[in-house]
Amino acid sequence: MTTVSTRRRVVNVVAQAGAVACTVVVLVPLVLIFGYLLLKGCSSLSWSFFTQLPKPVGEVGGGMANAIVGTLTLVGLACSLGLPVGVLAGVFLGEYGGGRVAWVVRFCADVLAGVPSIVIGIYAYTLVVLPMHGFSAYAGGFALAVIMLPIVARTTEEMVKLVPSTLREASLALGVPTWRTTLWVVVRTARGGIITGIMLSVARVAGETAPLLFTAFGNQFWHQGLTGPISSLPVQIYTYAISPFDDWHRQAWAGALVLLLLVFLTSLAVRVVTRGQVRSVV
Amino acid sequence: MQHKLEVVGLNAWFGTYQALRDINLATPDRHVTAIIGPSGCGKSTLIRCLNRMHEVVPNARATGKVLLDGDDIYAPGLDPVQVRARVGMVFQRPNPFPTMSIFDNVVAGLKLNGARQSRAGLAAVVERSLRQAALWDEVKDDLHASGVSISGGQQQRLCIARALAVEPDVLLMDEPCSALDPIATAKIESLIHELKAHYTIVIVTHNMQQAARVSDLTAFMYLGSLVEFGPTGRIFTTPERKETEDYVTGRFG
Numbered sequence: 122m123t124t125v126s127t128r129r130r131v132v133n134v135v136a137q138a139g140a141v142a143c144t145v146v147v148l149v150p151l152v153l154i155f156g157y158l159l160l161k162g163c164s165s166l167s168w169s170f171f172t173q174l175p176k177p178v179g180e181v182g183g184g185m186a187n188a189i190v191g192t193l194t195l196v197g198l199a200c201s202l203g204l205p206v207g208v209l210a211g212v213f214l215g216e217y218g219g220g221r222v223a224w225v226v227r228f229c230a231d232v233l234a235g236v237p238s239i240v241i242g243i244y245a246y247t248l249v250v251l252p253m254h255g256f257s258a259y260a261g262g263f264a265l266a267v268i269m270l271p272i273v274a275r276t277t278e279e280m281v282k283l284v285p286s287t288l289r290e291a292s293l294a295l296g297v298p299t300w301r302t303t304l305w306v307v308v309r310t311a312r313g314g315i316i317t318g319i320m321l322s323v324a325r326v327a328g329e330t331a332p333l334l335f336t337a338f339g340n341q342f343w344h345q346g347l348t349g350p351i352s353s354l355p356v357q358i359y360t361y362a363i364s365p366f367d368d369w370h371r372q373a374w375a376g377a378l379v380l381l382l383l384v385f386l387t388s389l390a391v392r393v394v395t396r397g398q399v400r401s402v403v
Numbered sequence: 404m405q406h407k408l409e410v411v412g413l414n415a416w417f418g419t420y421q422a423l424r425d426i427n428l429a430t431p432d433r434h435v436t437a438i439i440g441p442s443g444c445g446k447s448t449l450i451r452c453l454n455r456m457h458e459v460v461p462n463a464r465a466t467g468k469v470l471l472d473g474d475d476i477y478a479p480g481l482d483p484v485q486v487r488a489r490v491g492m493v494f495q496r497p498n499p500f501p502t503m504s505i506f507d508n509v510v511a512g513l514k515l516n517g518a519r520q521s522r523a524g525l526a527a528v529v530e531r532s533l534r535q536a537a538l539w540d541e542v543k544d545d546l547h548a549s550g551v552s553i554s555g556g557q558q559q560r561l562c563i564a565r566a567l568a569v570e571p572d573v574l575l576m577d578e579p580c581s582a583l584d585p586i587a588t589a590k591i592e593s594l595i596h597e598l599k600a601h602y603t604i605v606i607v608t609h610n611m612q613q614a615a616r617v618s619d620l621t622a623f624m625y626l627g628s629l630v631e632f633g634p635t636g637r638i639f640t641t642p643e644r645k646e647t648e649d650y651v652t653g654r655f656g
Contacts (some may be wrong), residue, residue, distance in 0.1 A: 301517075
């Protein structure tokens with residue numbers, strides 16, 4: 122048996138220790154945020170937080186029921202707008218992504234992904250709020266959809282590209298037209314990965330504050346239809362956190378915890394519901 | 404004799420590279436034709452031209468005629484989708500759809516084409532196809548298991564069943580056994596013998612013993628050209644061309 126040189130052993134230990142240390146550095150903030158949120162948020166959580174409207178300044182108690190419903194509504198609007206466009210654009214890039222048009226689309230998606238969310242808020246303000254003469258849930262949902270688009274499109278593209286070409290050929294050789302092959306073989310096979318991308322984008326937009334400030338605006342009461350201003354958890358947290366009242370600070374912590382749990386539970390639910398009997402390859 | 408499949412002056416390109424040069428051959432109905440030749444000689448390209456799968460590859464094109472029952476499948480205005488429904492294909496590696504059950508894999512060609520059939524009708528197709536592919540007895544109690552949960556040899560027979568379910572006239576097999584062990588290979592070969600009663604089969608193979616065992620006619624290809632084509636017995640015992648003799652006796656390739 123050959124002996125490993127001392128130098129190699131030392132290098133191995135150092136490299137391993139370095140990797141472990143970096144992993145810890147990545148995990149520590151996450152654990153701290155989550156722990157602190159639980160600590161501060163749990164004590165302020167109560168049943169009324171989920172069922173009541175915010176109380177006027179000076180009155181203790183009340184809840185964020187309208188903001189919870191508002192966030193769900195806004196994310197729902199964003200999904201109904203952003204997911205079809207994003208997924209189909211991703212399928213186009215993955216399946217027919219060789220040409221010049223695809224290059225332009227891909228480049229634009231990458232640039233869009235890098236645009237600060239406040240800028241997208243202004244964009245939605247100009248495009249939706251001004252013509253409609255007022256803040257609205259539609260404007261907020263539109264702004265969030267624009268943020269979702271590049272994330273969904275690019276992850277869908279990557280997942281579609283992972284589907285082996287032998288499956289496409291198998292389908293085409295059965296006399297199945299290309300569009301059905303794409304829809305029922307390629308997308309279906311890539312389903313798991315596409316859903317992961319969608320959940321990532323939902324998690325991202327559920328916590329967006331800046332683009333909602335002057336689109337959905339916010340509302341201390343239940344919203345009156347989708348054409349009026351609507352409350353949302355991030356904006357409510359922001360408003361409460363910068364206020365001078367202790368009770369509002371406590372509620373902001375609770376709101377942050379609820380937002381986190383909301384995203385976590387939605388991802389979990391979607392995973393469970395869409396898990397088929399048969400596995401997907403990616 | 405009426406030929407089932409007739410290739411007339413077929414040329415095929417990948418971009419500017421010519422992969423097939425002036426191929427002419429004809430196969431009678433319900434016979435097995437083997438295509439042999441060294442790697443890169445154009446065997447797979449030729450078989451993929453027979454159901455217009457060649458043109459699926461970007462920049463690939465073909466000229467010439469391929470007559471199926473006397474009708475040119477390259478006729479202008481003809482949709483390749485229609486051709487592929489009549490000329491089924493089995494690939495080198497088993498490729499069942501991983502998201503579908505065994506049952507759904509078999510009827511994939513029907514379902515994906517939007518055919519509306521009752522559950523009972525589909526079940527009948529599944530049983531018939533799996534029986535034809537000699538897989539029924541092995542999977543009949545487990546039709547709702549994933550198509551990729553069975554062994555490689557079973558997966559390949561599942562792919563054959565899937566191709567048979569759409570009731571093609573011709574079955575193309577592109578090295579169907581190259582990814583399989585000897586026992587699975589033997590099963591596929593005996594299956595080919597049974598299928599011959601109903602289908603015209605064209606099989607590409609690297610294995611000369613296999614060609615000799617399963618085929619009635621053999622085509623030897625070299626450098627994109629068809630060197631010799633004739634009854635399998637004659638090609639392997641008294642070939643007319645020197646290249647054929649060298650290849651079948653194992654002197655090159």
